[in-house]
């Protein structure tokens with residue numbers, strides 16, 4: 001049980017014993033050290049409901065509160081707040097248990113089948129900054145779910161189907177005839193651009209492209225072979241970006257839109273059988289009472305176009321059906337841009353109405369905001385083009401290299417490169433993850449690469465500082481007890497003991513910035529502890545105990561950064 005759950009449970013039992021059964025205890029970490037470690041704010045609400053004096057009720061609750069051995073002191077403050085001071089010995093034991101446990105004392109929640117769908121790029125284009133957020137955030141969620149021992153499936157729902165693939169395969173065919181395809185496909189962006197120019201300029205080519213779409217959808221072996229070649233090259237490019245980013249997506253996680261092609265007629269037939277489909281100007285549409293148009297009519301979601309073609313939603317319905325019937329998932333996280341939020345609301349509603357997903361299956365859109373440039377507009381190159389991800393990452397590493405070379409010129413070249421990769425990539429990821437997911441944020445090299453503030457380099461550096469203590473300490477004893485005396489020790493230990501609460505909360509809320517905030521807090525508290533409480537200069541049990549706190553700090557930082565997909569270094 002987490003610390004918060006434990007206190008909450010005991011507090012609710014006390015409320016019940018004091019005559020307020022079922023009243024929420026509203027326990028939270030104290031906002032100021034003078035309020036203790038935790039505060040319970042539920043008494044006021046409970047007193048109001050019972051029409052009694054809150055301070056009197058608080059006194060009764062405290063009389064019934066059983067925190068023996070856990071709290072050293074419980075006080076009533078103001079109108080009826082209850083402040084709890086955790087006992088240092090209890091805290092020390094809890095930290096020691098975490099230190100000896102591979103999962104840092106975190107008890108995983110019930111195991112469920114969870115899918116994290118992320119990255120999901122459209123293969124027609126090279127990966128650009130617009131793909132960064134889903135890829136980074138989704139990867140953290142997948143890592144957190146793994147850590148919480150969930151049965152995790154990663155899914156990369158790539159856009160590998162649709163009309164543009166007719167154009168691309170037709171162009172590939174042409175290029176092949178002139179023997180230039182290998183070269184052309186080196187630069188997907190260029191390839192797409194040229195194909196589009198051909199398409200716009202030449203009616204003959206446009207007809208050919210349309211013909212290719214039909215042949216592709218009809219399963220024509222030659223066209224499919226070309227299409228596969230195109231998909232192959234695009235996926236290789238994606239993999240290169242994933243590897244550079246240190247993202248855990250592999251080829252086996254790719255299941256593209258094309259793979260649901262055969263299910264689409266079934267989706268339409270099922271919706272039809274259930275009476276959910278209506279004809280509307282030749283198209284087949286599901287009308288949703290829950291969504292209103294501007295004229296206050298039920299909003300229509302097109303499932304099949306007049307020409308027989310299917311839409312984005314149709315494919316997604318096919319995917320949900322598969323995810324339930326074949327994979328039996330309990331929870332699916334769709335890590336996709338906030339601008340698609342209406343699509344997902346409608347999709348989930350239709351899926352449930354049609355029984356493609358049972359009520360119990362949790363379908364969650366995990367939206368995120370836009371990455372902006374200095375000018376507050378979507379991030380672009382100077383000339384207004386899209387920024388290729390692979391180039392952005394190369395720049396991050398270059399910039400980090402310059403910093404490392406300046407900070408530590410004597411580091412061997414190979415180490416400089418290694419540190420630069422970890423710092424550069426870490427900085428890009430952390431800058432994204434540390435912001436509230438749903439807000440837009442400004443991409444700034446200077447702030448993300450700063451060694452001060454809530455940044456990856458700051459945390460990575462904090463980690464190396466802890467490690468350097470261990471390099472100097474020759475007598476570290478892994479089984480030494482922790483003894484908490486100084487306030488700085490208690491504050492650090494208290495925060496370290498909250499790791500479980502934080503990780504569980506991130507797993508539920510899918511908001512990685514809480515983990516970032518937490519790690520930053522730990523690094524800051526360690527710094528204070530390091531200044532206030534000499535480690536290597538102290539002696540005996542005190543020294544051994546402080547080393548233990550340092551060890552748990554290091555372990556918490558490396559585990560936490562690991563969940564964020566950020567590398568730690570022993571020196572930098």
Ligand code: ARG
Pocket residue numbers: 117120121122157158159316334336
């Ligand atoms: N490929 C889509 C795009 O780039 C994102 C796919 C999101 N996932 C989904 N199941 N619809 O916009």
